[in-house]
Amino acid sequence: MTDVVIIGAGNAGLSAALSARENGANVDVLEAAEEGAYGSDSFFSGGLFRVAYDKFADLSALVDDLNIAGEGMEEVAQYTEGDFLDDWGRVTGYRFDAELAEHVVSNSFEALKWLHEVGGVPFISPLIVDENGHVRHSRPGWHGGFVEASGAGVGLTTALLNSTTAAGVEIRYGWEAIGVRRRVEEGGWVVTARRQDGSEAEVAADALIVASGGFQADPEWRTRDLGVGWDLAKVRGSVHNTGAGLRFMLDQGAKAVGNWSGCHAVAWSTGSGDAGRPDANHVFERESHPFGISVNAKGERFLDEGEDFGAYTYAKYGKVILTQPNQVAWQIFDDKTPSLWTDEYRYKNPEAARMQADSLEQLADRLVQRGLASKEVFLKTVNDYNDAVDESIEFNPYVKDGKRTNGLTPDKTNWSQRIDKGPFYAFEVTCGITFTFGGVKVDKGARVLDRTDRPIPDLYAVGEAVGGLYYFNYASGTGLTAGAVLGREAGRLAAGE
Ligand SMILES: Cc1cc2nc3c(=O)[nH]c(=O)nc-3n(C[C@H](O)[C@H](O)[C@H](O)COP(=O)(O)OP(=O)(O)OC[C@H]3O[C@@H](n4cnc5c(N)ncnc54)[C@H](O)[C@@H]3O)c2cc1C
Numbered sequence: 001m002t003d004v005v006i007i008g009a010g011n012a013g014l015s016a017a018l019s020a021r022e023n024g025a026n027v028d029v030l031e032a033a034e035e036g037a038y039g040s041d042s043f044f045s046g047g048l049f050r051v052a053y054d055k056f057a058d059l060s061a062l063v064d065d066l067n068i069a070g071e072g073m074e075e076v077a078q079y080t081e082g083d084f085l086d087d088w089g090r091v092t093g094y095r096f097d098a099e100l101a102e103h104v105v106s107n108s109f110e111a112l113k114w115l116h117e118v119g120g121v122p123f124i125s126p127l128i129v130d131e132n133g134h135v136r137h138s139r140p141g142w143h144g145g146f147v148e149a150s151g152a153g154v155g156l157t158t159a160l161l162n163s164t165t166a167a168g169v170e171i172r173y174g175w176e177a178i179g180v181r182r183r184v185e186e187g188g189w190v191v192t193a194r195r196q197d198g199s200e201a202e203v204a205a206d207a208l209i210v211a212s213g214g215f216q217a218d219p220e221w222r223t224r225d226l227g228v229g230w231d232l233a234k235v236r237g238s239v240h241n242t243g244a245g246l247r248f249m250l251d252q253g254a255k256a257v258g259n260w261s262g263c264h265a266v267a268w269s270t271g272s273g274d275a276g277r278p279d280a281n282h283v284f285e286r287e288s289h290p291f292g293i294s295v296n297a298k299g300e301r302f303l304d305e306g307e308d309f310g311a312y313t314y315a316k317y318g319k320v321i322l323t324q325p326n327q328v329a330w331q332i333f334d335d336k337t338p339s340l341w342t343d344e345y346r347y348k349n350p351e352a353a354r355m356q357a358d359s360l361e362q363l364a365d366r367l368v369q370r371g372l373a374s375k376e377v378f379l380k381t382v383n384d385y386n387d388a389v390d391e392s393i394e395f396n397p398y399v400k401d402g403k404r405t406n407g408l409t410p411d412k413t414n415w416s417q418r419i420d421k422g423p424f425y426a427f428e429v430t431c432g433i434t435f436t437f438g439g440v441k442v443d444k445g446a447r448v449l450d451r452t453d454r455p456i457p458d459l460y461a462v463g464e465a466v467g468g469l470y471y472f473n474y475a476s477g478t479g480l481t482a483g484a485v486l487g488r489e490a491g492r493l494a495a496g497e
Pocket residue numbers: 007008009010011012013030031032033038039040041042043044045046047048049050175176177178211212213236237238240241242243244245281282434435462463464465476477478479480481483
C-alpha cells in the first residue's frame with residue numbers, strides 16, 4: 001500500500017487525504033493546530049465555492065432541496081465554464097496560469113459533487129427569494145455561480161474531518177512540520193514534525209502533499225514580500241499559515257511562481273483582534289462597500305466603491321485601506337441601505353466598531369473621537385458626493401446599474417445614492433489579509449515542478465501553497481474550489497493511480 005503524508009488539514013489537504021484514501025493509500029495528515037482548535041483558513045472561511053454549471057437545476061446534484069422557482073431566475077440560470085474563466089481572467093489581468101485555471105473551472109462541478117457525495121459536505125444555495133419574489137444572491141451586489149457549505153467554514157471543516165477520519169485517514173493534531181527531506185534510495189519523503197510537548201518525530205511516506213497554506217500569518221515574511229506596512233495588517237484566519245510548506249518546497253528546488261508581492265486582503269472590522277477567532281469565524285467582513293462611501297482619517301474618499309460587483313473588488317480593497325492614514329477607513333451608510341448589508345454587519349459584537357447617529361454632524365463628532373482629522377472635510381466630502389450623484393439613473397443593487405457620480409475624484413461608478421436619510425452609520429475597517437498569492441508551480445496533477453518545469457518526484461502542492469492562480473485581485477469563492485479540484489487530483493496521483 002502506498003503511504004501518503006499530507007501537511008495541513010484545511011480544505012485542500014483534507015480533499016487530498018480523502019481522495020488518496022479512496023484510491024487505496026495509507027494517509028497521515030500532520031496538522032499544526034491542536035485538535036478542536038481548528039487552525040485552518042478553511043475553518044474561518046465563509047464556505048462559498050464558485051462553480052460552473054450549464055443549468056441552474058444541475059446544482060440539485062450538489063444541493064439538497066434546491067429552490068428553482070422565482071422571478072429573476074434568468075440572471076442565475078447558468079454560470080458557464082466560459083463565464084467562470086472570463087471573470088477569473090479579468091480580475092487577474094489575464095496574468096493567471098490559464099491552463100491551470102481552466103482545469104480548475106472545467107472540473108469544478110465534478111469536484112464539488114464528489115465533495116458532497118464522498119466528503120459529506122452539505123451544500124446550500126446562496127440564492128434567496130427577496131421580498132419582491134426575485135431570485136438573487138444572498139449577498140446583494142455579488143456575482144457568479146456558487147454553492148455554499150452549510151454552516152460556512154465550520155460546516156465544511158467538520159464534514160471533511162468526519163469523512164476523512166471515517167475513511168481511515170490518520171490526522172495528527174499538534175504536529176507542526178518543521179522540515180522535509182528526500183528519501184534517497186527508496187524514493188518518497190521524510191517529514192520532521194514538532195509535537196505540542198516539544199518532542200520531535202519523523203513520518204516517512206512514498207509521496208508528500210503540501211497543503212499548509214501561504215505565508216500571510218508571518219509578519220516578517222509579509223513585510224519582505226508584500227512590502228512596507230504589511231506587518232500592520234490583521235490576519236483574518238489561521239495563525240499557523242506562516243509559509244513553512246512553501247519554504248520546504250523552495251528549498252527542494254521548486255519553482256516560485258505567481259504574484260509574490262500580492263495577496264487577498266479585505267475591509268475588516270477593527271473590532272476583530274489580530275487573527276482569526278474560532279468563536280467569531282468570518283463575522284468581521286465588511287463587504288457592502290458598494291452601497292455606501294468609504295472615507296479615510298482625513299475625511300476624504302479614496303476609491304471607487306462601485307467599480308464592480310463586490311465579489312470582484314472586496315479582495316483588493318484591503319490593500320488600499322492599508323495605505324490610508326492609520327490604516328483605517330470608515331464605511332458610511334444612511335438608512336436606505338441596511339437591508340442591503342451582508343449579515344456580518346448585523347452581528348452584535350461589542351468590539352465591532354459600529355457607530356450610529358441621527359445626523360451627519362453627530363456622526364462626524366463620533367468619528368473625530370475615533371481619529372478623524374477634520375469634521376469639516378468629512379462633511380464636505382459627503383456633501384460633494386451627494387451633489388454629484390446622477391439622479392436620472394435608477395438604483396438597482398442586483399445589476400451594475402451605472403448609477404454614478406460625476407466630477408468627483410474618484411467618482412463612484414455604480415450604486416451611488418445620496419447619503420441623506422438618518423440614522424447614519426459608520427463601520428470602522430482596516431486591512432484584513434486573507435492569503436498570499438505567491439506559491440510554487442504545479443501542473444494539472446498538482447505535481448510540484450522544478451525550475452526547469454520537471455516534476456519533483458512524489459511531491460505535490462495544493463490550496464494556497466499553489467502559485468500562479470491569482471494576481472492583483474481575486475473572484476470570490478475560487479480558493480475553496482481550486483483546493484478541492486487540485487486536492488482531489490493530488491490525492492489520486494499520490495496514491496499511485
Ligand atoms: C475569513 C475568511 C473567509 C474566507 N471565505 C472564503 C470563501 O467563502 N470562499 C473561498 O473560496 N475562500 C474563502 N477564503 C479563503 C479560503 O479559506 C482559502 O483559500 C482556503 O481555505 C485555503 O485552503 P488550504 O487548505 O490551502 O489552507 P488552510 O485551510 O489554511 O489549511 C492549511 C492548514 O495547514 C496547517 N499548517 C500550516 N503550517 C503547518 C505546518 N508547518 N505543519 C502542519 N500544519 C501546518 C494550518 O494549521 C492549516 O490547518 C476565506 C478565508 C478567510 C480567512
